[in-house]
Amino acid sequence: MTRTITAEAFKDIDSNTIVLDVRREDDYTTSSDTIPGATWKDPSKTKEWIGSIDTDKSVVIYCVRGGGVSNSVLDSMYAAGINAQFIEGGIEGLKEVGGVVEAK
Numbered sequence: 001m002t003r004t005i006t007a008e009a010f011k012d013i014d015s016n017t018i019v020l021d022v023r024r025e026d027d028y029t030t031s032s033d034t035i036p037g038a039t040w041k042d043p044s045k046t047k048e049w050i051g052s053i054d055t056d057k058s059v060v061i062y063c064v065r066g067g068g069v070s071n072s073v074l075d076s077m078y079a080a081g082i083n084a085q086f087i088e089g090g091i092e093g094l095k096e097v098g099g100v101v102e103a104k
Contacts, residue, residue: 059084066090
């Protein structure tokens with residue numbers, strides 16, 4: 001599996017996929033946008049919550065622009081045996097291609 005999923009491809013993901021918002025706390029709390037069904041997880045506390053992720057399901061994560069935060073969390077997920085990808089361009093990239101983003 002590749003590390004990333006395009007914003008276009010994400011629009012058609014399976015409804016059984018776990019979607020995690022891993023934006024830094026400040027980015028998360030100051031934004032009014034979220035992806036429907038996504039659960040926010042503090043990327044600075046990955047070690048505390050990573051064990052609760054179902055390793056039998058696919059996971060897609062996102063941050064603001066799909067950069068350092070997503071890559072760091074993804075590395076930890078791979079190390080824990082979690083099948084995960086991050087959205088290229090993050091939530092901003094998804095908004096650019098008309099992906100579903102709603103107000104929190």
